[in-house]
Amino acid sequence: MAREDLQELVKNAEPELFELKVDGEKFAGEFLFVEVLNLSFTGPALPLAFHASPDDGLFDVVFLEAKNRKSMLNWLDDNPEGAPPPLTVLQGRKVKMVWHGGHLRIDSRVFLPPKKPVQVTITLEKQSFKVLVPSLAHTKEP
Numbered sequence: 001m002a003r004e005d006l007q008e009l010v011k012n013a014e015p016e017l018f019e020l021k022v023d024g025e026k027f028a029g030e031f032l033f034v035e036v037l038n039l040s041f042t043g044p045a046l047p048l049a050f051h052a053s054p055d056d057g058l059f060d061v062v063f064l065e066a067k068n069r070k071s072m073l074n075w076l077d078d079n080p081e082g083a084p085p086p087l088t089v090l091q092g093r094k095v096k097m098v099w100h101g102g103h104l105r106i107d108s109r110v111f112l113p114p115k116k117p118v119q120v121t122i123t124l125e126k127q128s129f130k131v132l133v134p135s136l137a138h139t140k141e142p
Contacts, residue, residue, distance in 0.1 A: 002043055007076050009033065015066045016102050022061055022092035032072075034063040036095050036122050050084035057124060059095055062087040095122040 015030035035042060037049040037060045049060035064072055064087055071086035099120050101113040 003046060003076055006043065006046065007073060010064065010069060010072050010076070017100050018063065018097060019100075020061070020095060020097035022059075022090045022095055024094075025092075027090065029063075030066065032064040032066055032069060034061065034097070036061050038124065045081070047081060048085055048087060049089065051089075058091045058093060059122065059124070061090040061092065061095055064088075093124065096120070097122075 010032060013032040015032060017028070018031050018034050019026070019028045020034070021027070035048055037052055039054050040047045040049050040052040040060075042048050048062050052060040062085075068086045075083070075085045097120050098117050099114055100117045103113060104111040104120070
């Protein structure tokens with residue numbers, strides 16, 4: 001999601017009901033958007049989860065309340081890399097939410113709203129991604 005797209009979304013979004021549980025603790029309210037991240041960045045280097053760490057085993061759940069709309073738009077206009085956004089952040093290993101409507105985005109895929117509320121569960125895989133790199137002893141120099 002490009003910065004301009006997020007600005008447009010924040011500017012025009014109507015608050016929607018979100019019900020979510022983070023490690024069993026329930027949170028509910030009307031928010032402009034909710035993102036569940038394992039990295040600091042979304043889209044083209046937008047640090048929505050400013051202090052997220054991909055190797056801590058935790059999701060960073062960020063959400064924007066309508067009362068912070070103007071602050072978020074100002075943050076997007078300024079230098080977002082320099083300071084955390086005006087979002088509420090929760091951390092947890094397991095996130096469950098009731099998807100009432102609105103679009104759902106997973107990476108670059110966007111899903112249309114469901115016809116009726118549906119529960120979504122988000123968890124991390126227990127094993128991390130491994131990259132194998134050949135030993136320098138087995139490489140030939142040109």
